[in-house]
Amino acid sequence: MPLSGEAIRLMNYIDDVSVTLRRILSGVATLDEDERELVSSHLLQARPSSQDVLDALKPR
Numbered sequence: 001m002p003l004s005g006e007a008i009r010l011m012n013y014i015d016d017v018s019v020t021l022r023r024i025l026s027g028v029a030t031l032d033e034d035e036r037e038l039v040s041s042h043l044l045q046a047r048p049s050s051q052d053v054l055d056a057l058k059p060r
Contacts, residue, residue: 017050 003011031039
C-alpha cells in the first residue's frame with residue numbers, strides 16, 4: 001500500500017525527534033545528579049509525550 005504524503009511527513013518528524021533524543025543522550029554524561037533530576041522531571045512533564053502520540057495512533 002503506498003503511503004500518503006502526510007504519513008511520510010510524519011515519519012520524517014519521528015526521525016527528527018530521534019536525532020534530537022540522540023543529542024540529549026550524548027549530553028546526559030555532562031550533567032551532575034541534580035541536573036539529571038531536573039532534566040528528567042522536565043521530560044516527564046513534557047506534553048504531548050511519545051505515549052500520547054502512540055495512543056492517538058492506536059486503531060479506534
